[in-house]
Amino acid sequence: MIRLEGVTRRYSSRAGDRVALDNVDLEIGRGEIFGVVGRSGAGKSTLIRTINRLETPDGGRVIVDGEDITALDAKGLLKARRRIGMIFQHFNLLNSKTIEANVAFPLMLEGRPKAEITARVAELLAQLGLAEHAKKYPRQLSGGQKQRVGIARALACGPQVLLCDEATSALDPETTEDILNLLDQLNRELGLTIVMITHQMEVVRRVCDRVAVLKDGKVVETGRTADVFLNPAHPVTQAMLAEDDDGFDAAMAPVGGQMARLTFRGASTYEPELSRIARETGVDYSILSGRISRIRGEPCGQLLVVFTGGDATVAMARLTENGVAVEAIQKEAR
Numbered sequence: 001m002i003r004l005e006g007v008t009r010r011y012s013s014r015a016g017d018r019v020a021l022d023n024v025d026l027e028i029g030r031g032e033i034f035g036v037v038g039r040s041g042a043g044k045s046t047l048i049r050t051i052n053r054l055e056t057p058d059g060g061r062v063i064v065d066g067e068d069i070t071a072l073d074a075k076g077l078l079k080a081r082r083r084i085g086m087i088f089q090h091f092n093l094l095n096s097k098t099i100e101a102n103v104a105f106p107l108m109l110e111g112r113p114k115a116e117i118t119a120r121v122a123e124l125l126a127q128l129g130l131a132e133h134a135k136k137y138p139r140q141l142s143g144g145q146k147q148r149v150g151i152a153r154a155l156a157c158g159p160q161v162l163l164c165d166e167a168t169s170a171l172d173p174e175t176t177e178d179i180l181n182l183l184d185q186l187n188r189e190l191g192l193t194i195v196m197i198t199h200q201m202e203v204v205r206r207v208c209d210r211v212a213v214l215k216d217g218k219v220v221e222t223g224r225t226a227d228v229f230l231n232p233a234h235p236v237t238q239a240m241l242a243e244d245d246d247g248f249d250a251a252m253a254p255v256g257g258q259m260a261r262l263t264f265r266g267a268s269t270y271e272p273e274l275s276r277i278a279r280e281t282g283v284d285y286s287i288l289s290g291r292i293s294r295i296r297g298e299p300c301g302q303l304l305v306v307f308t309g310g311d312a313t314v315a316m317a318r319l320t321e322n323g324v325a326v327e328a329i330q331k332e333a334r
């Protein structure tokens with residue numbers, strides 16, 4: 001659905017040249033929810049803005065639904081943008097206009113007939129639970145309601161793609177959950193392809209099918225969210241996930257024995273494999289840290305344990321045979 005091929009974007013300033021995107025290749029499938037994460041300044045905003053050409057790349061191509069966005073003239077670009085909606089961290093609503101006028105705005109720009117606009121706006125406001133707010137102004141709404149208006153406006157022209165620029169970063173956790181549920185629902189019901197940039201790992205864990213990690217304008221890691229989050233390969237991914245976790249430092253644990261990280265996925269998450277195998281092999285274990293959660297709906301758990309007594313190597317082999325991913329950790333090496 002969306003393909004970035006060798007996309008490069010440079011900025012020049014008095015302080016010197018800066019490469020915000022460095023030869024980025026990325027493929028996002030139709031109907032996917034795709035997350036882009038990275039530290040501040042990694043190039044996330046620049047990347048998402050090349051998809052609707054709010055940023056024009058210096059090199060490379062951006063293909064959306066078979067069309068080269070980078071090659072379009074002004075008229076072609078306007079047309080293409082109807083297929084690509086966007087929402088923002090601070091909503092970017094027109095504060096002097098009512099909610100219904102905000103949602104009507106892109107349809108008016110398109111010159112649609114008045115009766116059609118009225119009907120479409122009513123439909124969108126009802127769909128997003130905003131009907132009772134139609135005559136209000138943005139300042140009279142909460143952050144979550146404002147983001148719903150942003151989504152209604154972004155959907156007005158019936159896009160295939162929705163770009164979300166830190167769409168939940170200004171919202172409290174409960175409202176974030178509400179907006180993520182809504183995006184999830186729109187993805188399923190409309191088949192909408194969603195690209196979201198965020199610094200909130202929890203947002204990716206909750207809704208993204210796949211994720212890309214950016215560092216210094218380069219994609220350093222990409223894959224299915226569960227694969228990347230349970231087994232992060234790049235140091236920046238590892239660091240961002242560790243900050244998001246409880247910050248537990250295994251090296252500080254005052255225990256001897258064989259330390260291991262165990263990863264359970266799918267149904268095995270709920271099976272008592274560890275205690276069964278410990279009993280059968282005669283090892284003892286202490287749990288140093290643990291987390292059981294869902295990543296994009298898939299149950300998964302990760303435990304950091306120390307095996308003492310018995311033969312830890314046998315216990316780890318048995319766990320592996322039973323579908324648990326086992327990573328032995330050399331304490332000194334951490």
Ligand SMILES: Nc1ncnc2c1ncn2[C@@H]1O[C@H](COP(=O)(O)OP(=O)(O)OP(=O)(O)O)[C@@H](O)[C@H]1O
Binds near residue numbers: 019041
């Ligand atoms: N208009 C601009 N002019 C000059 N440099 C820019 C401009 N926009 C972005 N940059 C630089 O490009 C790099 C990438 O910026 P970008 O905003 O894409 O990163 P980001 O990952 O979205 O960061 P943040 O999470 O802080 O928003 C940064 O070094 C930034 O300073």
